Amino acid sequence: MNNYSAYHHSFKNLQEKGLSFEQVFERIVTFMNLNPKGHYRLMVGTDSQVHKSQTVFITGIVIQNEGNGVWACIRKFIVPRKMTQLHERISLELSLTEEIVAMFTEERKNQLIAIVLPYIYEGATFTMEGHIDIGAGQRNKTREFVKEMVSRMESMGVEPKIKPDAFVASSYANRYTK
Known part of the structure; x- marks a missing residue:
């Protein structure tokens, strides 16, 4: 990311600070191993907030076992x-x-x-989603960017989700941008 030297911040959540991506990955593996028959969605999304002299970006990583809990963390970029x-x-x-x-x-x-x-024959699943904080609704200022952003996610082999389904970006990450 060229001139943004403060870029490689570590990850954190309410329990831990200063996690490397390796540690984040280990937490995800541990979480999934607790119930290998689960329905897992690995979701990544970013939200931003413009403040007086800076813009704060929060990227959330969420692993959800549908109906059986989540593990999540964020990374801040200013x-x-x-x-x-x-x-x-x-x-x-x-x-x-x-x-x-x-x-x-x-x-x-x-x-x-x-x-x-x-366990897939017993119903276990794993999907990976990219949550994009944009919407296609008529009144949404971001609707003109939907096609571009969605195809960027798809090109990475990740299922794109936009509002109202992009809750990692629009809800989880959003809480930490304030």
Whole structure:
């Protein structure tokens, strides 16, 4: 990300601070191993908030076992200026999401799939989603960017979700941008 040197911040959640991506991945593996027959959704999404002299970006990583709990963490990224251009901000949100998605290499994804694989005939599932904080509704200012952002996620082999289904970006990450 060129000139943003403060970029590689660590991850944190309410229980832990200063987690590396390796540690985040280990937490996800541990969480999934608790119930390998689960219905897992690995979701990544970013939201931003423009403040007086900076713009705060929060990327959330959420592993959800549908109906059986979640494990989640965030990473904060600060741009030291007000980013008033909506397209620039949405695009950077997606770039930050893409960066995390890319950390889930084929090898890592296969490791996660291997946890549920012995149980797929018993209903176990694993999907990965990219949550984009945009909406296609008529009154939504971001609707003109939907096609571009959705195809960026799809090109990474991740299922894109937009509002109202993009809750990692629009709800979880959003809480930490204030």
